[in-house]
Structures are given as structure tokens and as C-alpha cells.
Amino acid sequence: MTTPPREVAASLEVNVTAATELEMQITVAKLPGLTVDETLSVTVDGDPIEPEEIVGEHGSRIHRLQVDSGLVVVDYSASVTTPADPIEVEVTxxxxxxxxxxxxxxxxxxxxxxxxxxxxxxxxxxxxxxxxxxxxxxxxxxxxxxxxxxxxxxxxxxxxxxxxxxxxxxxxxxxxxxxxxxxxxxxxxxxxxxxxxxxxxxxxxxxxxxxxxxxxxxxxxxxISTGRDAADTAFLDNHRGTINLNSYKVTAIVQGDLPTDTGEDRIAIG
Structure with missing residues (x-):
């Protein structure tokens, strides 16, 4: 089965009113076989900041940053041209x-x-x-x-x-x-x-x-991310402090027509 090229994007606006540690999981998982061209921009009150990237199991990527206060704006976009290889089954x-x-x-x-x-x-x-x-x-x-x-x-x-x-x-x-x-x-x-x-x-x-x-x-x-349940895969999380998610937007499209999914085939996420 041929997987068409895909374009995905996400934007977030988060208001931080008390010092916190933000964690985001919005970037495409880093997996073998995947060909992706992506950009991630994070600013705090207009000033660019480079978040720490943590790569977890199954290629899940957490982007973490410390914010005292201010408006955090996140913009992410990615072009996926080649799908990831199927994830190998681990004994665990x-x-x-x-x-x-x-x-x-x-x-x-x-x-x-x-x-x-x-x-x-x-x-x-x-x-x-x-x-x-x-x-x-x-x-x-x-x-x-x-x-x-x-x-x-x-x-x-x-x-x-x-x-x-x-x-x-x-x-x-x-x-x-x-x-x-x-x-x-x-x-x-x-x-x-x-x-x-x-x-x-x-x-x-x-x-x-x-x-x-x-x-x-x-x-x-x-x-994007893989885990036991939503506690492991949330797109936004924070530790201590106070935040408010002002807005967010997600887009995802394919080049050409969407394929038909009858629900009967066994399909791996690529």
C-alpha cells in the first residue's frame, strides 16, 4: 500500500502566569525510514527560545522549556514524504x-x-x-x-x-x-x-x-507519540506554576485524494 505525502502543522498559544515547566508533544515521532522536513518555532513574549528535546520510546519527542511568565507561541509544520518503518515488537x-x-x-x-x-x-x-x-x-x-x-x-x-x-x-x-x-x-x-x-x-x-x-x-x-494511555501522550503538559491554553490549531492534509478505509484491513501507522 502506497502512503501519500502528508503535510501537518500545529500552533499553540499558552499564557504562563506563574513559573512553570512546559512539555509539548506535537512533533512527528522520530522513527527509522521516515523522511520529514520540519520546522519548530517557540517564542516567549516574542523572543525565540530553544526547547530541550527528549526522545522517548517509539520515537516520541517531548520538547521541554522553563518559563517564568509570558505568552508562549509555538508553531510547528512538517512535510512527511516517506512513511516510517513499522515499529518493531519488543519483548517487553x-x-x-x-x-x-x-x-x-x-x-x-x-x-x-x-x-x-x-x-x-x-x-x-x-x-x-x-x-x-x-x-x-x-x-x-x-x-x-x-x-x-x-x-x-x-x-x-x-x-x-x-x-x-x-x-x-x-x-x-x-x-x-x-x-x-x-x-x-x-x-x-x-x-x-x-x-x-x-x-x-x-x-x-x-x-x-x-x-x-x-x-x-x-x-x-x-x-506523534505512543504510550499506555493519554497520560503518556498529551500534546501539552506542565509541572508546577499556572498556565492557560489560549488557543491551538491543528492541520493535516495529504497530496491528492484521501484513501478509502473500509476498517477491515490491518494497517500499521506510517
Missing amino acids: DHSIYLRPSRYAEADKFFGYAAGQFDINLPPSELLQQVTSFVESRLSYIPGASDPIDGAADTLLAGAGVCRDYAHLVVALLRALNIPARLVAVYAPGCDPMDFHAVAEALIDGRWVVVDATGLAPRQTMVR
């Missing part, structure tokens, strides 16, 4: 991504998942059943969920946004003994356009992307 993946986590509390779903799905089915069939289940049980309603809601909250509410869909998929898969994790992506075709969250499941020795929202074709997604 079978342990780390089966554990319950802050927003994907799989331990709360063991009994429920066993009653809802046939645990004797192969993982590939369970993956399709879980995806269809979450798609049918939830309604995509911005504002219906709270940022601290976990997968159990989402199931009870029956509504949420992309991260809520992804958390419920991840929690159910882990409860069915299928390693799963959350990935923040740029998603051309996503409507409404925003940072997008999807799940990845380890099926037959390969990480494949799962998006129960169906908001964007999986073939065009660009990995």
Missing part, C-alpha cells in the same frame, strides 16, 4: 501493554469482557469484535466527557471523543489478553480537525492501528 510489549493504566483500567473489565466476547476466538477476530462493539456503543459528542474520565466512565456514559474511544478499545483488548496502547496522531481527513487519538493492538506479531471513531483513514495517519 507483551508485559507493559497488558497492564492496567490510568485511563485504560483493564482490571475493571476482566469479567465484563469475558461475558461480552468469546475469549476462545483468535486475537484477530476479537480485535474486530471489540472495534465494532465500541463503535456501536459510543456516540462521538465533543464535551460529553471529562479529561480525567477513564474507559469505565466512557462505557457508562456511552459517549466521548477520540481519546475516550481509544481508551475503551485499549482497556477491552487488554482484558482479553491482547496487548494494546494509545497513539496520538496527525490524521488527514479528520473532522473535526484536531490532534487525534487511536489504539494500537499487537496482532500476530505486528502492531496494527485501530480507530473505532472512523473519523479518518488510517492509511494517512502520522505518529
Whole structure:
């Protein structure tokens, strides 16, 4: 499958009123095979600043800076011409991504998942059943969920946004003994356009992307960050101090027509 060239961008305006340490995860993940031309600009009250870059697991990049006070303006753009190679499966993946986590509390779903799905089915069939289940049980309603809601909250509410869909998929898969994790992506075709969250499941020795929202074709997604859940992948975080996110904007497009995603193929994020 040919992945078309993609153009992605993000801009943020953050007002810092008390000294803080800002962390951002908005840049394309640094992975083998990826060809990307990018620019990142950060200013504080108009003065340029060079943030510290920290590269974590699966190429996730945190840009960290110390700010006493002032208006932080961040502009990022990237042209992705060659997709990243599929992420290799590590022996620790079978342990780390089966554990319950802050927003994907799989331990709360063991009994429920066993009653809802046939645990004797192969993982590939369970993956399709879980995806269809979450798609049918939830309604995509911005504002219906709270940022601290976990997968159990989402199931009870029956509504949420992309991260809520992804958390419920991840929690159910882990409860069915299928390693799963959350990935923040740029998603051309996503409507409404925003940072997008999807799940990845380890099926037959390969990480494949799962998006129960169906908001964007999986073939065009660009990995930003990867983790156990949204606690590891937030696009903006801070430690101590006080900040206010005044505004942010995300764009993601492909050259040519968007591909059609039937939801049936196994696709890796490139």
C-alpha cells in the first residue's frame, strides 16, 4: 500500500502566569525510514527560545522549556514524504501493554469482557469484535466527557471523543489478553480537525492501528507519540506554576485524494 505525502502543522498559544515547566508533544515521532522536513518555532513574549528535546520510546519527542511568565507561541509544520518503518515488537510489549493504566483500567473489565466476547476466538477476530462493539456503543459528542474520565466512565456514559474511544478499545483488548496502547496522531481527513487519538493492538506479531471513531483513514495517519494511555501522550503538559491554553490549531492534509478505509484491513501507522 502506497502512503501519500502528508503535510501537518500545529500552533499553540499558552499564557504562563506563574513559573512553570512546559512539555509539548506535537512533533512527528522520530522513527527509522521516515523522511520529514520540519520546522519548530517557540517564542516567549516574542523572543525565540530553544526547547530541550527528549526522545522517548517509539520515537516520541517531548520538547521541554522553563518559563517564568509570558505568552508562549509555538508553531510547528512538517512535510512527511516517506512513511516510517513499522515499529518493531519488543519483548517487553507483551508485559507493559497488558497492564492496567490510568485511563485504560483493564482490571475493571476482566469479567465484563469475558461475558461480552468469546475469549476462545483468535486475537484477530476479537480485535474486530471489540472495534465494532465500541463503535456501536459510543456516540462521538465533543464535551460529553471529562479529561480525567477513564474507559469505565466512557462505557457508562456511552459517549466521548477520540481519546475516550481509544481508551475503551485499549482497556477491552487488554482484558482479553491482547496487548494494546494509545497513539496520538496527525490524521488527514479528520473532522473535526484536531490532534487525534487511536489504539494500537499487537496482532500476530505486528502492531496494527485501530480507530473505532472512523473519523479518518488510517492509511494517512502520522505518529506523534505512543504510550499506555493519554497520560503518556498529551500534546501539552506542565509541572508546577499556572498556565492557560489560549488557543491551538491543528492541520493535516495529504497530496491528492484521501484513501478509502473500509476498517477491515490491518494497517500499521506510517
